[in-house]
Amino acid sequence: MSDYDFELERVAREARGRGARALLIQAPDGLKQHLAEFYGRLEAMGFSPIISADPCYGGCDLAEGEARSVGADMIVHIGHHRFSEGEGREGGVPTMYVPAAHIADLRGLAAKAAGIMAGKGFRAVGLVANTQHLPYIGEFAKALEAAGVRSVVDGRTGGLVLGCRTAAATAIEGEVDALLFIGGGDFHALGVANAVEKEVYAADPYRGEVKDMAPLKKRELAKRWWAIMEAMRAKTFGVVVVAKSGQLDAGGARSLKARLEGKGRRVFMIAAREASWERLSGFAFADAIVVTGCPRVAPDNQASFPKPVLNMQECEELLKRL
Numbered sequence: 486m487s488d489y490d491f492e493l494e495r496v497a498r499e500a501r502g503r504g505a506r507a508l509l510i511q512a513p514d515g516l517k518q519h520l521a522e523f524y525g526r527l528e529a530m531g532f533s534p535i536i537s538a539d540p541c542y543g544g545c546d547l548a549e550g551e552a553r554s555v556g557a558d559m560i561v562h563i564g565h566h567r568f569s570e571g572e573g574r575e576g577g578v579p580t581m582y583v584p585a586a587h588i589a590d591l592r593g594l595a596a597k598a599a600g601i602m603a604g605k606g607f608r609a610v611g612l613v614a615n616t617q618h619l620p621y622i623g624e625f626a627k628a629l630e631a632a633g634v635r636s637v638v639d640g641r642t643g644g645l646v647l648g649c650r651t652a653a654a655t656a657i658e659g660e661v662d663a664l665l666f667i668g669g670g671d672f673h674a675l676g677v678a679n680a681v682e683k684e685v686y687a688a689d690p691y692r693g694e695v696k697d698m699a700p701l702k703k704r705e706l707a708k709r710w711w712a713i714m715e716a717m718r719a720k721t722f723g724v725v726v727v728a729k730s731g732q733l734d735a736g737g738a739r740s741l742k743a744r745l746e747g748k749g750r751r752v753f754m755i756a757a758r759e760a761s762w763e764r765l766s767g768f769a770f771a772d773a774i775v776v777t778g779c780p781r782v783a784p785d786n787q788a789s790f791p792k793p794v795l796n797m798q799e800c801e802e803l804l805k806r807l
């Protein structure tokens with residue numbers, strides 16, 4: 486059995502309701518290895534599934550072009566929530582989102598995290614989670630209350646954070662002493678830590694650990710300022726327009742181009758689906774790269790680039806200093 490809830494019955498019901506038989510399944514790389522049983526069951530139910538091998542980092546990246554190419558009637562987008570209200574617009578490929586909740590017993594981790602929060606003297610702690618662990622917010626709230634710590638969850642978002650959307654944390658920051666993120670890895674927790682002034686801790690369900698994000702935040706901030714300062718010396722820039730449905734911002738990219746040119750820089754516009762060094766190493770004439778779209782690509786990919794890579798916000802900081 487998979488450790489994730491792919492909601493087979495709901496998928497089958499919605500696909501039948503839409504008269505869809507050929508289903509393009511999109512999932513983040515980390516979940517692809519869990520798809521075999523889901524795939525087999527869909528086939529046994531008379532569907533014709535096909536799994537996209539391309540990377541998929543968020544609901545911002547719907548494989549509509551791929552779905553049309555392979556003749557899929559519907560996209561089953563696993564591991565994320567709906568990203569943009571524009572989805573499902575006239576002419577778009579019908580898409581259903583399957584958050585793929587992690588199936589685990591997190592009572593021990595919740596009690597451990599609550600004990601640490603109480604031990605630090607926090608009286609109120611804000612709870613946020615990624616898509617897979619959103620259903621566990623109640624479990625952590627219960628554990629915090631049992632430890633004598635008040636829990637706060639943003640009502641509008643239910644506590645959900647994405648790599649680029651941290652309103653669930655910023656909306657409640659004023660009411661709490663610290664924030665506790667539930668989810669694996671550093672990506673989302675660091676996004677939360679970068680967005681708030683309060684202390685942020687991450688309860689990792691895969692490692693069973695509770696981690697203070699302060700050292701990582703400090704390191705990342707130093708690296709980002711290094712990239713901005715290095716980019717000040719660049720004479721030629723590549724501005725990347727990311728060709729993904731929810732990330733496309735050609736207007737924003739053109740505006741950055743014009744403003745960099747206004748500061749005497751030469752700018753090349755580049756279109757890419759993946760803003761990785763593997764894809765961009767050919768542009769040796771660019772001294773620095775600006776990636777529009779997902780704001781997390783630049784900081785996440787910097788280590789593999791031998792030149793500065795900035796996101797749009799960082800490029801704004803650069804422009805103020807040129």
Ligand code: SF4
Pocket residue numbers: 542543544545546568647648649650732778779780781
């Ligand atoms: S962080 Fe980037 S990949 Fe994730 S949802 Fe936001 S834009 Fe998409």
